[in-house]
Amino acid sequence: MKKEITLKNNEFIFTLFKEYYFKNIENLRPPLEMHNREYGIMTFDSRVIRHLSFSKLGNLKAYIIQNVPSDIFCSNAYYQFPTFPINEKGWKGADMIFDIDLNDLLLPCQKEHTFYICSNCHVVFRDLTKICSACQNTKILKNTIPCFRCINALKKETKNLTEFLKKDFGIKEENMEVSFSGNTGFHVVVFQSNYLMLDSKARSDIVGYIMGKNLSPESLGVRNDKHGYRIKIPLSGYSYGWRKRIVQKMKISEVSNDYLNKFIKKIGGYQSFKNEIDKIASDLGLKIDPQVTTDIHRIFRMVGSLNSKSGLSKIICNNLDKFDPMIDSCFFDDDKNVDISLNTPLKFSIKGKKYNLDKSISTVPVSVGVFLISKKLANIASCSS
Secondary structure, three states: OHHHHHHHHHHHHHHHHHHHHHHHHHHOEOOOOHHHOOEEEEOOOOOEEEEEOOOOHHHHHHHHHHHOOOEEEEEOEEEOOOOOOHHHOOEEEEOEEEEEEHHHHOOHHHHHHEEEEEOOOOOEEOOOOOOOOOOOOOOEEEEEOOOHHHHHHHHHHHHHHHHHHHHHHOOOHHHEEEEEOOOOEEEEEEOOHHHOOOOHHHHHHHHHHHHOOOOOHHHHOEEEEOOEEEEOOOOOOOOOHHHHHHHHHOOOOOOOHHHHHHHHHHHOOHHHHHHHHHHHHHHHOOOOOHHHHHOOOOEEEOEOOEOOOOOOEOEEOOOOOOOOHHHHOOOOOOOOEEEEEEOOOEEEEEOOEEEEEOOOEEEEEHHHHHHHHHOOOEEEEEEEO
């Protein structure tokens, strides 16, 4: 019975994905120098096919329409031979990509709309669990339906990141691309030439800086010694970067050895000063996934493709303030309805409409059905006109 339900769900999603790519194939946007990229897809039977290459956009589109993947990916790296094994591809550089995901923000509201789902029997738990009490399965999936507070927090963090990259690293706005991931996050892609050849270590250093890791009083000219500490203001001053952020947050109005010495004594000495820096770094440091940025051979979801975890599309965000992923990334029509059986009661909004569904069978627009079934929070019952 469980297998039959899974097959019905897959058939329903497959049919709609096929229709989406047939009608909206022009939304698919390949990366720069598409012929130097590796492509990969995930099929609806969970197979991953990698090391694909396409020299023309028309060939890529034809492949997608013919094969109808559940997910489409392309590499951040540029390769001489994209179809070869990873150590023989001839790496030529890679875009630098940052991932801001809801799971990393740890917002207080997330518990209200986060669900833990057994991968075997699809029983839904509201609290974190390591084992399904119904079937003893240990593979538990985590799914979140973002609320407006989540989305606003994600957009704010994304804007903070782009400002960081512009002010601290000199990256031009035209060399950055911001996109919604199609599920619960945003991607920021940097394709400025002087960053493309950076190795994993250099990218790791950039990530550490952005997250505010390992900041020390020494970076502000305050050194610990046997007498307590000594101060020597850096020649470059406190006019930019983390130095500027820290002195502004501490409300240090005057930058001088004497003033800084009085300030440190007032708050309790060197260790108290260090603790305050750590707190500021924790507050102002950005919440990004380090592994995403440091991986120079990673494949990323392609712009314009559908995300099988939500049924939403990965889409470029030209105006973050006005962007609403639950409207702008939902491309399925609402002229047809579908009957679904919920695995748990749900309250959420999509395409500008609020829903409050109980656990019985509900008739909803196709866009809602795709969204909930993709998140494994509902099962298909039947379709109706």
